[in-house]
Amino acid sequence: MKKLLPLALAACAATLALPAAAQFAKPEDAIKYRQAAFVVMAKHFGSLRAMAEGKAPFDVKVAAADADVIAAVSHLPYTGFIPGTEKGGNTEAKPEIWQQQAKFKEAADKTAGELDKVIAAARSGSLDSLKTAVGSAGRTCKACHDDFRKKD
Amino acid sequence: MKKLLPLALAACAATLALPAAAQFAKPEDAIKYRQAAFVVMAKHFGSLRAMAEGKAPFDVKVAAADADVIAAVSHLPYTGFIPGTEKGGNTEAKPEIWQQQAKFKEAADKTAGELDKVIAAARSGSLDSLKTAVGSAGRTCKACHDDFRKKD
Numbered sequence: 001m002k003k004l005l006p007l008a009l010a011a012c013a014a015t016l017a018l019p020a021a022a023q024f025a026k027p028e029d030a031i032k033y034r035q036a037a038f039v040v041m042a043k044h045f046g047s048l049r050a051m052a053e054g055k056a057p058f059d060v061k062v063a064a065a066d067a068d069v070i071a072a073v074s075h076l077p078y079t080g081f082i083p084g085t086e087k088g089g090n091t092e093a094k095p096e097i098w099q100q101q102a103k104f105k106e107a108a109d110k111t112a113g114e115l116d117k118v119i120a121a122a123r124s125g126s127l128d129s130l131k132t133a134v135g136s137a138g139r140t141c142k143a144c145h146d147d148f149r150k151k152d
Numbered sequence: 153m154k155k156l157l158p159l160a161l162a163a164c165a166a167t168l169a170l171p172a173a174a175q176f177a178k179p180e181d182a183i184k185y186r187q188a189a190f191v192v193m194a195k196h197f198g199s200l201r202a203m204a205e206g207k208a209p210f211d212v213k214v215a216a217a218d219a220d221v222i223a224a225v226s227h228l229p230y231t232g233f234i235p236g237t238e239k240g241g242n243t244e245a246k247p248e249i250w251q252q253q254a255k256f257k258e259a260a261d262k263t264a265g266e267l268d269k270v271i272a273a274a275r276s277g278s279l280d281s282l283k284t285a286v287g288s289a290g291r292t293c294k295a296c297h298d299d300f301r302k303k304d
Binding site: 023036071076 | 175188189191192199223224228
């Protein structure tokens with residue numbers, strides 16, 4: 001059984017990895033890319049959260065622009081969690097990402113679903129919808145960070 | 153005349169700075185954000201360039217996906233070049249960005265125009281159009297880096 005494990009892991013990794021757009025010359029490039037996509041996403045999620053929490057004025061145009069950026073980048077980070085990028089750079093990724101690939105994929109999918117709701121709410125122009133969606137997505141983000149990201 | 157310079161610079165800076173979505177808690181956050189947006193953009197421009205140069209197979213779906221990401225992030229980095237972020241983090245920004253704001257804005261606008269052509273070419277499904285657009289945009293990127301980014 002034990003011998004099959006590396007093969008099973010490789011198969012799981014293959015389902016996570018994506019084609020051409022996700023090819024990287026060096027492992028460090030993949031780490032840098034996934035972190036960069038998270039930074040961009042966090043900035044625009046933070047902008048929406050500030051509006052949802054009343055810390056910034058609710059601006060429908062800004063919210064829609066934030067939604068557009070999140071829609072474009074939210075699926076990108078996961079293409080960078082490829083085999084061989086468990087260490088290196090200044091990654092905060094926990095080994096569990098590669099050890100529990102099914103669980104990680106489930107968490108990533110759940111986050112994507114929650115972000116879809118945030119995107120729809122931000123585009124709807126309804127502050128109440130945004131508050132609900134941002135609160136729920138924020139908890140999903142945190143749960144994934146708790147499980148798969150090292151503490152600062 | 154000399155006294156007017158800081159005011160003129162501030163006015164130029166105001167035209168470069170954008171509203172809510174571009175607000176940052178700390179100068180380092182703005183630096184991290186603009187670098188992250190460039191990293192994401194460079195990855196997807198690199199994917200298109202590899203196809204344009206025959207180093208990767210031309211895949212219409214991948215090219216269109218790359219175009220979507222570039223369209224969403226290509227205007228983001230410039231919102232991070234705000235006053236007070238001339239130094240800090242591991243920025244490679246040259247002081248000329250803030251000393252020659254009009255020239256920098258012109259270079260940024262030119263790059264945006266070239267990237268619009270790349271986006272259109274990538275979405276058109278024509279490899280020939282992509283080759284032309286990528287070559288031209290690449291030269292524009294390099295010119296801006298030469299003028300405004302420190303050498304590695």
